[in-house]
Every structure is written in C-alpha cells, then in structure tokens.
Amino acid sequence: MSAWLPVAPCTPRACARHEGARRAPLPALALLLAGCALTLLGVLSVPAVLLLAPARRDRLIRRWARAVVRAFGVRLRVTGEPVDPARPRTGELVVADHVSWLDIPLVAAVLPARMVAKSEIRRWPLLGPFAALGGTLFIDRDRLRALPAAVRSLAAALESGSRVAVFPQGSTWCGRGAGGRFRPAAFQAAVDAGAAVRPVRISYRTAGTGTAGAVAFVGDDPLAASLWRVVTAAGLVAEVRILPPVPAGPGSGRRALARAAQSAVAHDSANLPAASVHH
Template sequence: MSAWLPVAPCTPRDCARHEGPARTALPAAALLLAGCALTVVGVMCVPVALLLRPSHRDRLTRRWAYTVVRAFGVRVRVTGNPDRPAGPPSGELVVANHVSWLDVPLVAAVLPARMVAKSEIRHWPLLGPVAALGGTLFIERDRLRSLPHAVRAVAGALASGARVAVFPQGSTWCGRSGGGRFRPAAFQAAIDAGSAVRPVRISYRTTGTDAAGAAAFVGDDPLAVSLWRVVTAAGLTAEIRILPPIPAEAGTDRRTLARAAQSAVASDSANLPAASVHH
C-alpha cells in the first residue's frame, strides 16, 4: 500500500446522506446547472487569468471559487485571518482535513494556492483542465517510488514563494469516524523549503447541526450523485477556519509537525470568533 493511498472507512452507504431539510427537484436542478455553468466559465477563463499579475489573479480566483460554491447553494462562513505573517515573501503550505470535492473551491476562495492532487484528477472532465492550467501538482499516489519526487516538487514550489495546498489525510473522510491522520510527507517539503504550515479546518452544517454526510464525497460515490446531494441539501453551510501558521524550521521533525497541524485542525479551540460571514 502506497503512503499516498490511505484507505478511509467511510462509504457512500454509511456516511454520504442528508437527513435534514431538502430542496425540491426544480430549484435543486437550477442550482446544479448554475454551479456547472460557472465551472465551465472558469475553464474558459483560466488562460486569460494566467496573463494577470499574481495579486490580481489571486483576487479573481477567490471571487470565482466563492461564487461557484454559492452557485451550488452552499453558504460560506470564514473564520480567522488569511494574511501571511509580516516579513520577507515566502511560501506557505496550507493543510486541511478532507471531506468533499467542495473543499477545493473553499480553500481557493480564501487561500488561493497550487493544489496537490492525485494524478487521476488530471483526466477528469471540467475539473481536470482547470487544475492543470492552475498549476496543480499531480501526484502518483499508488507508486511509492514517486514519493521523493513529489516532496521535491512541493518543496520547489514553496521555495519559489508559492502557496501550496494539500489534504494530508490522503483521502476524503466524512468526519463521523474521526478522520485520518495527517501523512508527514508534505510536511517534509515545508521543512526543506523553510516555509510555514497553515492549518485549515473545514466542516459542514445545516441549521447548527453537523451535515458532513450531505457534503461528503467518499469511497466510490459517483460525482453526479454527490453533486445532487449537495444541491438538494437546504441550508447547507460550509465553515472554513483559518488557524495560526506553524513555523517549519530546520531541524523540525516532519512527523511532529504533522501531528501539530492535525491537532490544531481537530481541536475545539479552533472555534474562533467569525472574521466574516457570507450568506
């Protein structure tokens, strides 16, 4: 078993379901069409966006990603400060727990970054071309021999001053089973590049209760089924908490750094006052 290919116990039958208020078919279909249309617009605009200055491109990415999430009928609640620490420009490794395909645009809406993703995503319709043009670092997770190359690629991007985002659990987890541990490989890249690690906590709720099952995209769940479950879940809110950065200094052990980031993401102390709430 590859270190990049952990197995989660979450399955569509046991974890991916919505038990709260639901939208009827017509408004849900309208949201589905709107979300897919905006995704297509994003695909078409990527070549033009690459010509913009990095600051303008990041601003455009944030607005587009946020609009896509909202188009699928999901509210977004952001907590914490996304600004990098003062000082010389440097790379930043963003690490988050992984529940859904929604996690990717959610992270992009607040912390635009080069994503680390499994190589299969390169061939997905719509999302694959966007990911490739956006500078995604594709990893062959089922080949252990590719791991050192992946670490070097991430470290190189960080050393160049880029922000890189990774889901170190290596698979999606619905949250009901506690979630998987953070794999240490990506943290070695942060140490090698001398970059800070930015933990991010993602959760989904409806009317104050946990709704990870509605957003969950786990196991062999078809993407179309997951999309429909999201647009029919009335009142679904995505909460993204941006936590203080953790320095990755020379001499730091990657496993210790991974545990520190995982602890920060899992801790109840991550419930900070909301910096912004979007409806």
Template sequence: MSAWLPVAPCTPGDCAYHEDAVRPPLAAAALLAAGCAVTLLGALCAPAALLLRQAHRDRLIRGWARAVVRAFGVRLRVTGAAVPSARPSAGELVVANHVSWLDVPLLAAVLPARMLAKSEIRSWPVLGAVAALAGTLFIERDRLRALPDTVRTLAGALGAGSRVAVFPQGSTWCGRGAGGRFRPAAFQAALDAGAVVRPVRIGYRTPRSDAAGAVAFVGDDPLAASLWRVVSAAGLTAEIHVLPQVSAVGEPDRRALARRAQSAVANESANLPPSSVHH
C-alpha cells in the same frame, strides 16, 4: 498500499446521506445547472487569467471560487486568523481535513494556492485542464517510488514562494468522527523549504445539524450523486476556520510537524482531543 493511498473506512452507504431539510427537485436542479455553468465559465476564462499578475489572479480566483460555491447553493462562513490580502513572501503549505470535492473551491475562495492532486485528475474533462492551468502539482499516489520526487517538487514550489494546498489525510473522510491521520510526506517538503504551515479546518452544517453526510464524497460514490446531495441540502453552510501559521523551524522531524498541524485542526473540530486523530 502506498504512503499516498490510505484507505478510509467511510462508504457511500454508511456515510453519504442527508437527514435534514431538502430543497424541492426543481430548485435543486436549477442550482446544479448554475453550479456547473459557473464552473465551466471559469474553465473557459482560465487561459486568460494566466496573463494577470499574481495579486489580480488571486482576487479573480477567490471571486470565481466563491461564485461556484454559492451557485451550488452553499453559503460560506470564514472564521479564525486573518487572511493576508497578499501572499506571504516565503512559501506557505496549507493543510486541511478532507471531506468532499467541495473542499477544493472552498480553499480557493479563501486561500488561493497551487493544489497537490492525484494524477488521474489531469485526464478529467474540463476540470483536468483547469487544474493544469492553475499550476496543480500532480502525484502518482499508487507509486511509492514516486514519493521522493513528489516531495522535491513540492519543496521546490514552496522554496520559490508559492502557496501550496494539500489534504494530508490522503483521502476523503466523511467528517464524522476523528478522520484519518495527517501523512508526513508533505511536511518534509515544508521543512526542506523552510516554509510555514497554515492549518485549516473545513466543516459543513445546516441550521439544525452537522451536514457532513450531505457533502461527503467517499469510496466509490459517483460524482453525480454527490452533486445532487449538495444541491438538495437546504440551508447548507461551509465553515472554513483559518488557524494561525505553524513554523517548521525548530520541529525535530516531519512527523512532529504533521502532529502539531493535525492537533491544531483537531482542536477546532467538535472538541475532539488531539489524540483521537493520531491513530
């Protein structure tokens, strides 16, 4: 097992289910078609978007990502610290807990950024090309020797003033319970670049309950099955809580910085004590 390849105990059979109200099959199918269509439209427009200035491109990405989320039948609720209209002049490392594939467009809808993603995504149809055009930083998770190069690449992007989004848990977790600890490698890049860290908490709810199971994309769960659960869940709301920035300056090492960021996220989740997510 490498530092980039932690194993979550979550499995589709145990975690990926929805017990609240569901949409009729025809309505769910219409949302599935709409979501895929909006996603494909973004893929087709991605090359032209590269010609825009960064501020204009960010606005376009936010609008498209929000449209993707809404097309799949998910409402978006953003709370917490105010998100600046322009990107920070220094690099910013956005770190969030990881539940689902849906986390990616949700972050893009609030904080457009270059993503850190596994190298396999580069070969995915349509989405792989979109990710590459968007400046995704690809990592080889199963090669520990590649880790130093990944940290240097990430530090270089942050040092150049980019905003980079990372899911430091290293894998998706179902959202129930504590989840995985934040791996410290990405935080070393923030320290090397003198970048700030922006913790973000992602959660999902329906009107009557927590909806983590409806959106959980864990283990060997097929993407098609996950998509169907999302569009079938009635009244699904994604909650993005943006936390205040954490400065890397003054932290003794990457592990301390990772613990500080994870404590911030943990304290915003179901009143879990920070200690519950450090093991």
C-alpha cells in the same frame, strides 16, 4: 492501487446521507446547472486569467470560487485567525481535512493556492489540461518510489514563494470523528523549504443539525450523486476555520509537524471569533 495508500472506512451508504431539510427538486436543479456553468466558465477562463498580475489573479480566483460555492447553494462562513489572502512573501503550505469535492473551491475562496492532486486528474478530459495550466502539482500516489520526486517538486514550489494547498489525509472522510491521520510527506517539503504550515479546518452543517452528511464524497460515490445531495440540502453552511501557522524549519521533524497540524485541525477552540460570513 498500492497497499500503503490510506483508505477511509467511510462509505456512501453509511456516511453520505441527508440530515435536515431538503430543497425541492426544481430549485435544486437550478442550483446544479448554475454551479456547473460557473465551474465550466472558470475552467475555460484559465488561459486568460494566467495573463493577469498575480494579485489581481488571486482576487479573481477568490471571487470565482466563492461564486461557485454559493451557486451550489452553500453559504461560506470564515472564522478564526484573520489572514491576508494575498500571496505570502515566503512559501506557505495550507493543510486541511478532506470531506468533499467542495473542499477545493472552499480553500480557493479563502486562500488561493496551487493545489496538489493525484496524477490521474492530469489525464481527465478538459479538466486535466486546464488543471495543469493553472499550476496544479500532480503526484503519483500509486508509486511509492515517485514520492521523493513529488516532495522535491512541492518544496521547490514553496521555495519560490507559492502558497500550496494539500489534503494530507490522502483520502476523503465523512467528517464525523477524527478522520484519517495527516501523512508526513507534504510536511517534509515544508521542512526542506523552511515554509510555514497553515492548518485549516473545514466543516459542514445544515440548519437544525450539527453535521451535514450530504456533502460527504467518500468511497466509490458517483460525483453526480454527490452533486445532487449537495444542491438538495437546504440551509447548507460550510465553515472554513483558519488556524495559527505552525512554523517549519531545519529543526522540525515532518512527523511531529504533521501531528501538530492534525491536532490543531481536530481540537481547535470553538470560541474563535468569526472573521466573516458570506451569504
């Protein structure tokens, strides 16, 4: 791994833990099986879904992603600025903080987009080929020299009118404190394409607590352990807060744009009206 890559100080032992009530093992196992089954069904359906018209495909993706989140025992709450989930007329870069693997279906449930993922995922059995088929943009994080090509690919997707989602912190963080800074590379693509940047804040809580450490997927945490923590966390709520877009263009600097988006995600008002709550 390159030394320039961001590394979070969060560790499974220090950060990934239950806070609040726990679900009994048998109901938790039922949720785990249901969530995994729905995820696999979605993966296997990718070739057929790609044959649908874009608007119908996006509606189906939103419904599937919400069903996956709910199947794992998580309620979705969407707050902030109302936004049309349909594809934008011009490209839009969705940027969000990164806490868990749950962040990916949560973004898809609200704003379906082409995801940006590390190149290693392309080589994963089953999931890798289907991720590529679904339009995922892969970047080689270990090779700094590959970064300009990755930015060009991202800019081309935005110029074509795609909505693209990226987690610019470059690593998962536990959700406590400010987290990592937003790296500017993806924002350069938005500048080059003249696309707007849509900040999104993702946070988790359980009944009676302000945070939900059970969802943190950090460091060398095994995926199986993370899945089990999620399904055994009773009353888990994920909030996706949609913030006003940050315009980008030739006069924008990528670093200033990254700072503006990070500031919006970190300091947005707690009094924004709720757009919807999904039980």
